Amino acid sequence: MALASSKVSTCSSLSPIVGDVPKKFISSMSFVLSNSPSSSSLTLSKVGGRGNLMRVFASDLSTPLTGVLFEPFEEVKKDVLAVPITPNVSxxxxxxxxxxxxxxxxxxxxxxxxxxxxHSLFAYFDRDNIALKGLAKFFKESSEEEREHAEKFMKYQNIRGGRVILHPITSPPSEFANVEKGDALHAMELALSLEKLVNEKLLNLHSVAGRNNDPQLADFIESEFLNEQVEAIKKISEYVTQLRIVGKGHGVWHFNQKLLHGAE
Structure with a gap:
């Protein structure tokens, strides 16, 4: 509320009486309430025979003080809010x-x-001539987690009214033996690279949301994926470090047992 003494109304121009106000609450004889050029003008005058009261007059109380009137039935007439009638349109x-x-x-x-x-890594480590069940378990769970992520994105696509289109999937290798590093370290380094790749793709998707002024898509990516992704990168980075320390020998078996029994 702003006071504008330059626009004070006089008693002769005011109607009707708004009410009586105790004098102790009035700091000046007259004032104007103004939050827009069309705001109502108020003035105060003494009431004869009642020295402890002031009378408030208003010239116009028809204009809303906020200057804003929400009319939903007018607002929904905008083309952007129209409900589609075309078949097969969301x-x-x-x-x-x-x-x-x-x-x-x-x-x-x-x-x-x-x-x-x-999933291919799971099958490799589950072979009878590899028999690293802990690594097989880890990669099977990782495969299921990535598939759950894909399904989350599919569900979100439907929520927003998009159409899910499944593109071809590249056939992965079935052999992961590595003479120099050993298959366990080789596979875990591959997993770390894949997690970093997924993180890069998620950040690109977040950029698409920002470029298209879509805060809901940005929030979905941030709340469901980004923090989880950096945590996965940290965990697999530690696994790579541990496998580099133990080398290709007996230490791989102990590392495998840790994954098998869920030890940190």
Whole structure:
């Protein structure tokens, strides 16, 4: 509320009486309430025979003091809020660009491809002539986690009114033996590179959300994926370090037992 003494009204121009106000609450004889050029003017005058009261007059109380009137039935007439009547068109879609939709489908493909590689690693370490059950367990769980991520993105695509398009998945290798490093270290370094790749793709997707002014997509990526991804990178980095320390010999078996029994 702003006081504007230059626009004080006089008693002769005011109607009707708003009410009586105790004099002790009045700091001046007259004032104007103004929060817009069309605000009502108020003035105060003494009431005859009642020296302890002031009378308040208003010239116009028809204009809302806030200057804002929400009219929902007028607002919904905007074209952008119209409900589609064309068949096979999403009713839920709003502020969701084609670029964002395509980027989500690409991320689904990334998650499925990484899941497929991890599943191949699971099969490799589960062989009878490899028999590292702890590593097999780790990569099977990693594969399932990446598939769950893909399904999260698919569900989100449907929530926003996009259409899920599944792209082809590249066939991963089935052999992971490495004479120099050993298969355990070689596989874990591959996993670390894949997790960093996924993180890079997630950050690119977040950039798409920002470029298209889509805070809801940005929030989804931040709350569901980004922190979890850096934690995965940290964990696998530690595994790589531990495998480098133990080398290719008996220490790999102990590392495998740690993964098998869930020890940190």
């Amino acid at each position: 009713l839920a879609r709003q502020n969701y660009t084609d670029e964002s939709e395509a980027a989500i489908n690409e991320q689904i493909n990334v998650e499925y491809n990484v899941s497929y590689v991890y």
